[in-house]
Amino acid sequence: xxxxxxxxxxxxxxxxxxxxxxxxxxxxxxxxxxxxxxxxxxxxxxxxxxxxxxxxxxxxxxxxxxxxxxxxxxxxxxxxxxxxxxxxxxxxxxxxxxxxxxxxxxxxxxxxxxxxxxxxxxxxxxxxxxxxxxxxxxxxxxxxxxxxxxxxxxxxxxxxxxxxxx
Numbered sequence: 736x737x738x739x740x741x742x743x744x745x746x747x748x749x750x751x752x753x754x755x756x757x758x759x760x761x762x763x764x765x766x767x768x769x770x771x772x773x774x775x776x777x778x779x780x781x782x783x784x785x786x787x788x789x790x791x792x793x794x795x796x797x798x799x800x801x802x803x804x805x806x807x808x809x810x811x812x813x814x815x816x817x818x819x820x821x822x823x824x825x826x827x828x829x830x831x832x833x834x835x836x837x838x839x840x841x842x843x844x845x846x847x848x849x850x851x852x853x854x855x856x857x858x859x860x861x862x863x864x865x866x867x868x869x870x871x872x873x874x875x876x877x878x879x880x881x882x883x884x885x886x887x888x889x890x891x892x893x894x895x896x897x898x899x900x901x
Contacts, residue, residue, distance in 0.1 A: 742757050840891050841893070
């Protein structure tokens, strides 16, 4: 089964095993319908947990899981990533991409010169910024149409136009 990461457990809350999760994805009504999540306990091993309760507050999820009755058992999960099945992911409109689809893309300029690889993405409020690691340096690429000319997730390629100063 293909899974995708939705967040990371950052701390516990209360004494009954509630977990605070920093969410990577847009929080929306689909989370209210969740019946279970997967948690990566050790590298590569993901265990399924039924949900007793979920509360959404902006980019934070508060989860109470079956089998995690107290703060001691919850503490063992701090730092673990939380996953959902791939088929629960929403389809995005044309021209929008999940961060995990962007990270790892090979970056070329419009003259087909290799620039580097997208290492990470971070939000700035107005637009995301892609961190492109090249052989010589790291370049921060604003996710705007003037810079990002084309993205082909199937071929794993991004075509960019470097603006003055980048």
